[in-house]
Amino acid sequence: MTPSGDDLQFDWRRGGAAAGALLATLILLAMVTLVAMSNGARDSALQGERHAYDVNLLTRAVDASISRAEAGLGRFVLDEEVKTSGNIYYSQWRLAGQQIYQLERLVRSDPEQRQRVMELMRLYQIRGEEFALAARATVAKQGSGGTGYFYQAAQSPVGVDLSVKLAEIAAAERTLLRQRMEQTKFFSAQADRLTDYLSWLGVIVGLGAILLGFVSVQAIRQFAYAKRLAESETERAELLEERVAERTRELSEANVALKAEIEEREAAEAQLRQVQKMEAVGQLTGGIAHDFNNMLAVVVGGIDLARRRLNGPRREVLNHLNNAMEGATRAAALTRRLLSFARSEPLLPERVDSRELVSGMSDLLDRTLGERIHVEVNLDPDVWPIYVDPHQLENAIVNLAVNARDAMSGEGLMRITASNQALTANEVGDVRAGDYVRISVTDTGCGMSAEVMERAFEPFFTTKPVGKGTGLGLSQIFGFAHQSGGEVGIQSEEGKGTTVSIYLPRTIAAETPVRLHPTVQRADNEAHVPGARILVVEDDPRVRSSTIEALQDLDYDPVACSSGAEAIEIFANQQFDLVISDVIMPEMTGPELIKHLKQSHDDFAVLFVTGYFGEGETGDLVGHELLRKPFTVGALANAVAIALSRRPTEPRRTGGAAAAG
DSSP states (O other), X not given: OOOOHHHHHHHHHHHHHHHHHHXXXXXXXXXXXXXXXXXXXXXXXXXHHHHHHHHHHHHHHHHHHHHHHHHHHHHHHHOTTOHHHHHHHHHHHHHHHHHHHHHHHHTTTOHHHHHHHHHHHHHHHHHHHHHXXXXXXXXXXXXXXXXXXXXXXXXXXXXXXXXXXXXXXXHHHXXXXXXXXXXXXXXXXXXXHHHHHHHHHHHHHHHHHHHHHHHOHHXXXXXXXXXXXXXXXXXXXXXXXXXXXXXXHHHHHHHHHHHHHHHHHHHHHHHHHHHHHHHXXXXXXXXXXXXXXXXXXXHHHHHHHHHHXXXXXXXXXXXXXXXXXXXXXXXXXXXXXXXXXXXXXXXXXXXXXXHHHHHTTHHHHHHHHOTTEEXXXXXXXXXXXXXXXXXXXXXXXXXXXXXXXXXXXXXXXEEEEEEEEEEOTTSSTTOOSXXXXXXXXXXXXXOOOHHXXXXXXXXXXXXXXXTSOOSOHHHXXXXXXXXXXXXXXXXXXXXTEEEEEEEEEBOSOOXXXXXXXXXXXOOOSOOOOTTBEEEEEOSOHHHHHHHHHHHHHTTOEXXXXXXXXXXXXXXXXXXXXXXXXXXXXXXXXXXXXXXXHHTTOOOOEEEEEESOOOTTOGGGGTTSEEEESSOOHHHHHHHHHHHHHTOSSOOOBOHHHHHHO
């Protein structure tokens, strides 16, 4: 059947409509693609603007940090006693270095800027060496301190070069910023123009569809439904787009408000934390001042009365001197408790069988607690070994027992237990996961309220009457446990009693412990070697003088010096049987001095003396004698005698001492 002219005309019209629709679709897709590309280019330019702003801000931050560091160093050099200025210099200088490293990461993709930042790093290192000379001279107090070095650093052109280099980096970024802003404007305008074209294209496509609809009734019928459907979908899409845009705007506004609220809250929390820190420091300072004033009153009063009665009865003078010594001893005990709470008390650990240690304290606890306290000891037969300071652990158990006795008003049942326990992370306080030995002291006393338990470990906090406690017992136990890698837990209920548990980590290794001599003890019958040659290294002139006089009274032949360098010079020309050295000294510590001397001589004994341990110092003292400040002449005599007795060869004696012997 041959197609009629109408059919051919309809097919032509239908084909023309399809071709026109296809062409319009292709044009529409091309326009959409161009709009997307323009938007992408605009976003890339905006990202470049943000990058340029970040670099500029960071260059200003580096300049500000260097200026603050230089100002802090200047204050520190001019007033050597102001440690805060030295800390400001050190922290700000390190911050400047970190900011320069961040700047290098930001410009890593730009070779020219990266070259400038590398030059900036080199200048920063040179400037740091200039400042370090002034800081070290100030700390060492060489001559006029670091004033000369600081003046030289101020005259150095490196500071100006640093500022110039920072300005050069910032200027380059500002140039890039202007270029990227022009790119952003260009691509934004292009995107807007293409969007307008796309709108006009939509109008043209609609008109073409209407025009083509008149070409054929069939086309009108076919495309009428498609048109209505397309219009419906377009309206829905526009409505959905409006709703999405509105919701996006609401979320953006809410996000901005939330960020502002978070910043305000963080500022308020930081201020509150600072206030709480200052209150805690004030309470701690007040407690220390109160207790030390009481002890100093005893010391000063006893010494003053003894001085007034030097020509009076000997018994009365000795009584006042004994009172002063007791006050000084209590003050030394207070400092040890404070150091223990601060985790700075020197722990001298060794492998300890907790079952043997606790069971061996029965006599001590009976004498301490009295007859009206009944003590039950329950120890697991297979308790793991622990690696702790046994003296500090005994003190902790005695402190807990005394607190339990006071909670029971001096009468009741007390249980002491030791058992093995595997803990998960943070199961008790901040404890790490692992195997622990739990040593618990339980009483049947008054118990603690929730408020008391929350403050139980605060220093100088106590519920006991005035004069009955210092409030340092639990804080000392807390410091000891944490310093030993463990934790402390409290379980209590008002009216039913309290259980305090010390969790100490299990150990499988043992090391040679540092031998510690008590600071206050009577001289025993340890044999000493009259006339033995002793080198005393102590930076404090008063401690050095008293130590020399005490050694001379003990018939030794001491030689004194104030630093490690001076000791090395003296040791090179003389021979000594014993070296008594302070642990913490400027420039060279005691352990560093002994290591140096042992390289050339190994036939002398060593006795360390210390009142405070720096971080990581305990391991350097293993295998040597240790005497803790303040100490009595008796404690010094015992420590020296024991150190000399462990000397590998016979001690030397001076000519006079040998003849007298």
